[in-house]
Amino acid sequence: MKLLEECKQAKRIGISGHIRPDGDCIGSCMGLYLFLKKVRPDADIHIFLEKPADIFSCIRGVEEIDSDYGKQEKFDVFFCLDTASDRLGQAEEYFCTADKKINIDHHVSNSGCGDVNYVIPEASSTSELIYNLIDGEQLDEEIAKALYIGIIHDTGVFQYSNTAPETLRAAAHLISFGFDFSRLIEETFYEKTYLQTQILGRALLESIRFMDGKCVVSVLDKKTMDFYEATSQDLEGIVSQLRSIKGVECAIFMYETGVLEYKVSLRSGGRINVSKIASYFGGGGHVRAAGCTMNGTSHDVINNLSLHIEKQFIEEQDT
Ligand code: 5GP
Ligand code: MN
Ligand code: MN
Structure with a gap:
């Protein structure tokens, strides 16, 4: 799948993930959002998620997430990330009415709800999939940070068996952008109130x-x-x-x-x-x-x- 090809003509682009969003859901949605805003500054891009936990406020642009789910005009392209559309919650309507529905996920239970489906159950996380889909030239520290958070959350900081050599290679590239990954792991994964x-x-x-x-x-x-x-x-x-x-x-x-x-x-x-x-x-x-x-x-x-x-x-x- 060619991410930019799929939304080349799109003027209104929407992104959402599952209800009760976890680290991978927020990381992948934000990574994609920051990337699209960068490469498609001409487009009207919206991101919808239930309000993320405070620990995710370190991700650039997280305050731009729309958690009100008001009335929206039809989207040209709508991305459904880290889930099938049945768990999009209030964003399901935007997805279902969009001209082109794109589903990117790593759940084995996802049978494909989009016009374009990129469902890879072997992948550690949806954030790893977004990493693979976006043009490496356009990666920057803020996008890298969002995707890294997603990967550490779904792999339990590279502990679970879904961690593959490619996952670690992606993570190695992501930390090369220089963010404080050690602090990020502590503050978003291990620290508890x-x-x-x-x-x-x-x-x-x-x-x-x-x-x-x-x-x-x-x-x-x-x-x-x-x-x-x-x-x-x-x-x-x-x-x-x-x-x-x-x-x-x-x-x-x-x-x-x-x-x-x-x-x-x-x-x-x-x-x-x-x-x-x-x-x-x-x-x-x-x-x-x-x-x-x-x-x-x-x-x-x-x-x-x-x-x-x-x-x-x-x-x-x-x-
Ligand atoms: P958790 O137990 O952390 O809520 O979820 C574990 C995994 O199962 C996650 O990948 C999550 O997306 C998926 N999951 C949890 N609850 C549901 C559900 O009600 N429906 C579906 N389809 N997946 C779920
Ligand atoms: Mn998830
Ligand atoms: Mn996930």
Whole structure:
């Protein structure tokens, strides 16, 4: 795919990513936004995302993100990044009515919702894909910083198995632009507020292991979230911490989002394909990291998930 060719004639260009945007979503959208603004100064370029967490305020232009989703004229080209269009939230309408829809993603569950689809499940992150698509000559420190943030967030600072030699080569090139990458990693990935640390502690303390310690689950109810005045952004990282418990193959973290409704995050050590399970329940993601929204009591949700996890363990034994 030739990024600039695809939007050569476009006067109005829109960009958006998934609801509850994470580091890769924000990094890839901002990287693309900064790049397009630079190479297409004549175009009217808009970026829409739910309000990013404060840690991302170090990215140039982040304050230009439109989180109001007001009435918009039709877009000539609209980019859907790091997701299929069903998780664009309020930007879905802009995407669906655009003359040309471009979908760039690395989720294995993305079956292609654009007129142009660039979906590479082997890629570490959508930010790495944007890095590959943009003209290297036009890269600058600010674009590099945005894309680097995206890559470190989706690879857990190059820890997860989605990190490939190309990922590290891209990262090596990006840090050559001279931004303080060490500080960036500390401030956007590892640093937690006191409140986030308290909730993490609580979630770990109340976690329960089952299936002989191969699975672990932790549930956060609305009452507890309200007590800490926590938002979904404060819960990032909890499921990875659960997954790192010795012996755990599959970690489940879920929090109450409404009456009998839970947002579920799944992580696998490699034996279980959690994307398959999340997709079954209407969500999606990657083989080792996926999510979905499920209805019922927390016990119903855990029971339903357990059945699918157990099924995969049995299938594994049979093969
Ligand atoms: P997390 O557990 O961090 O929210 O998400 C893990 C991965 O699964 C991410 O790549 C995310 O985009 C994907 N994911 C999480 N929730 C959903 C969902 O409800 N639907 C889909 N399609 N993907 C999800
Ligand atoms: Mn994402
Ligand atoms: Mn991603």
